[in-house]
Amino acid sequence: MSWLQQKQARKCMFAGGDAHLKCRFVAISTDQVFDGVPPHAPYLTKDPRRPLNPYGRYKVEMENELCSLVHPDLVIARTSLILTLGRTPSQDGKAIAFLRNALSSDRDSPVVLFVDEIRNMSWSEDLAQALLEIATCIQCDSDDERGCAPTIIHLACSETTNRFELVQCLLAKQWVEYHPFATARIVAGLSAESGLHRPLDLTMNVESMVETGLVTRTHLRSIHEYLSS
Incomplete structure (x- = not known):
């Protein structure tokens, strides 16, 4: 069901005696709603x-x-770069697969990874758990309609990093087999000098997760925490 169709189906109810468990609708947005022009405080x-x-x-x-719906059980969660490190290369997410392919490629020219594109990178397992917590941590009467606006949160790890630092962490913790090729195939660069006009520093303030009471049990691990676990 698309997010537009949620206008007609905004509640997910499960029978439970005299009460109902009401499931929130969580829409996934992005840090790229901002321009990322530095310097700025975390968004x-x-x-x-x-x-x-x-x-x-x-x-x-x-x-x-979605905000025009004015519904209390609608949450807009802005994420950032989502990482999935598979047990095998075929299970990698898009961002990790790009890095692994760059390291294993036999291309002549190196791949440039920008150090000035800052992101609140998060692991897909943690995000999935947080989304489940958001969607299910509500119990109220089925007729409860308070008429308040949807809640917007920044759903991401508090740590920020860039793609070049990410690959260095992976090389140090996981990808020992790529060490002989890393220096020749991965180099640091500046997005600001590339002419691509991409968002640079998209650092978000993520305190809204706890302040809204929506994410209190799930810990979104940093890259170092995840790779060390």
């Missing part, structure tokens, strides 16, 4: 949105449409 949920690319503009449109 708050209420900060102005100025997307630089079509993906960010689409997410702003989605957020606006």
Whole structure:
């Protein structure tokens, strides 16, 4: 079901005696609703949105449409770069697969990874657990309609890093087999000098997870925590 169809189906109810468990609808947005122009304090949920690319503009449109519903059990969760490290290469997520392919490629020219594109990277397992917590941590009467606006949170790890640092962590903790090729195939670069006009520092303030009471049991691990576990 698309997010637009949620206008007609905004509640997910499960019978339970005289009460009902009401499941929130959680929409996934992105840090790319912001422009990432440094310097700036970590973005708050209420900060102005100025997307630089079509993906960010689409997410702003989605957020606006959902906010117009004025429904209390609707949550907009802005994520950042999502990481999935598979047990085998075929199970890797897109971001990890790109790095592994860059290290294993026999191409002549190295892959440039930007050190000035800062992100609150998070692991997909942790995000899945947090989303489940958000969706199910509510119990109220089925007729409860308070008429308040949807809640927006920044759902991401508090630690920030960049793709070059990420691959260095993976090489140190996981990918020993790629050490002989790493220096020749991965180099650090600056997005600001690339001419690509991409968001740079998208650091988000993630205190909204706890402040709203939506994510209190799930810990979103840093890259170092995850790779050391």
